[in-house]
Amino acid sequence: MLPFSRVTIIGLGLIGSSIARAVRDYMPTVRLTLHDADPAVRERVRALDLADDVADTAGAAVIDADLVMLCVPVGAMGAVAEAIAHDLPADAIVSDVGGSKASVIAALREHLPDAVIVPGHPVAGTEHSGPDAGFASLFKSRWCILTPTPEAPEAAVERLRAFWQAFGAQVEIMDPKHHDLVLAVTSHVPHLIAYTIVGTASDLEDVTQGEVIKFSAGGFRDFTRIAASDPTMWRDVFLNNREAVLEVLQRLTEDLTMLQRAIRWGDGDTLFDLFTRTRAVRRSIVEQGQDDAAPDFGRKH
Numbered sequence: 390m391l392p393f394s395r396v397t398i399i400g401l402g403l404i405g406s407s408i409a410r411a412v413r414d415y416m417p418t419v420r421l422t423l424h425d426a427d428p429a430v431r432e433r434v435r436a437l438d439l440a441d442d443v444a445d446t447a448g449a450a451v452i453d454a455d456l457v458m459l460c461v462p463v464g465a466m467g468a469v470a471e472a473i474a475h476d477l478p479a480d481a482i483v484s485d486v487g488g489s490k491a492s493v494i495a496a497l498r499e500h501l502p503d504a505v506i507v508p509g510h511p512v513a514g515t516e517h518s519g520p521d522a523g524f525a526s527l528f529k530s531r532w533c534i535l536t537p538t539p540e541a542p543e544a545a546v547e548r549l550r551a552f553w554q555a556f557g558a559q560v561e562i563m564d565p566k567h568h569d570l571v572l573a574v575t576s577h578v579p580h581l582i583a584y585t586i587v588g589t590a591s592d593l594e595d596v597t598q599g600e601v602i603k604f605s606a607g608g609f610r611d612f613t614r615i616a617a618s619d620p621t622m623w624r625d626v627f628l629n630n631r632e633a634v635l636e637v638l639q640r641l642t643e644d645l646t647m648l649q650r651a652i653r654w655g656d657g658d659t660l661f662d663l664f665t666r667t668r669a670v671r672r673s674i675v676e677q678g679q680d681d682a683a684p685d686f687g688r689k690h
């Protein structure tokens with residue numbers, strides 16, 4: 390049995406269009422309605438034939454939905470919730486895919502005080518954005534974290550679990566604040582480091598007359614992939630997960646200072662011990678089959 394029969398997706402970039410494609414592939418009988426605030430995106434989505442209907446307003450998109458999935462940048466979640474509040478059916482479940490959770494939950498709750506809300510976050514993505522970047526297999530063998538509020542009925546959480554599992558995702562339930570701390574460590578601060586190192590190298594390019602970019606080796610290239618990620622999405626993530634990101638950054642700064650001291654004083658043991666420990670972390674990830682660094686992240690299979 391399908392968990393939902395009338396799905397609406399709002400926001401049709403990488404994640405929204407990937408979910409639309411996955412619904413088409415894995416749940417072909419579901420009635421799928423889409424909406425994006427950008428008329429050019431709506432036009433493109435119509436041309437790609439991703440849905441039964443592409444609505445011009447958020448309200449019209451949700452009118453008969455049993456699942457409404459919000460796939461906009463986290464800073465826009467509140468505005469979308471406000472835009473659908475009047476037309477949302479009383480028995481519809483509202484979910485989202487935002488990369489931070491506590492502030493999104495507060496924004497959704499403010500505008501939809503009586504709705505059933507089951508927030509989520511598929512931990513899967515690429516550095517690309519827009520409706521052409523999506524692909525149906527994006528969520529296969531990846532985690533999707535659900536962060537339901539205490540008042541969310543268990544049956545609603547289970548329907549969301551079934552929805553993501555149908556796309557091949559593994560579902561984990563987590564407290565929203567804990568989610569925000571974990572993702573600050575595993576995703577948000579790593580992105581900030583990539584943005585920083587690529588920015589610094591680009592500034593240094595003037596000094597080295599282009600050689601930093603020209604002779605960039607594999608390590609730097611890997612950072613440039615991450616640093617090409619969508620500026621709006623990531624601006625919103627940092628503004629909306631401020632506390633957890635600042636906490637992790639404080640710890641990182643202390644560790645960097647410790648490494649700086651080790652290099653200054655020729656303390657090779659400290660460097661060697663750290664690099665040995667981090668190599669073991671990488672090897673255990675690979676052994677657990679979670680290494681997806683090798684494939685092309687822009688893959689469309």
Ligand SMILES: NC(=O)c1ccc[n+]([C@@H]2O[C@H](COP(=O)([O-])OP(=O)(O)OC[C@H]3O[C@@H](n4cnc5c(N)ncnc54)[C@H](O)[C@@H]3O)[C@@H](O)[C@H]2O)c1
Binds near residue numbers: 463469512
């Ligand atoms: N990109 C990733 O790797 C990734 C992974 C997991 C979760 N997420 C989350 O998914 C969400 C979307 O990210 P994305 O990568 O698909 O972004 P994207 O830039 O590819 O697409 C976002 C879309 O939302 C639309 N939009 C913006 N404001 C809107 C509004 N008020 N009403 C309707 N549409 C609006 C934009 O026009 C755009 O088409 C974000 O919350 C992000 O944190 C992203």
Ligand SMILES: O=C(O)C(=O)C[C@]1(C(=O)O)C=C[C@@H](O)C=C1
Binds near residue numbers: 488511513516576
């Ligand atoms: O692989 C990438 O390009 C990603 O950045 C994906 C990634 C991540 O950091 O793992 C990015 C943001 C998300 O909210 C979830 C997944």
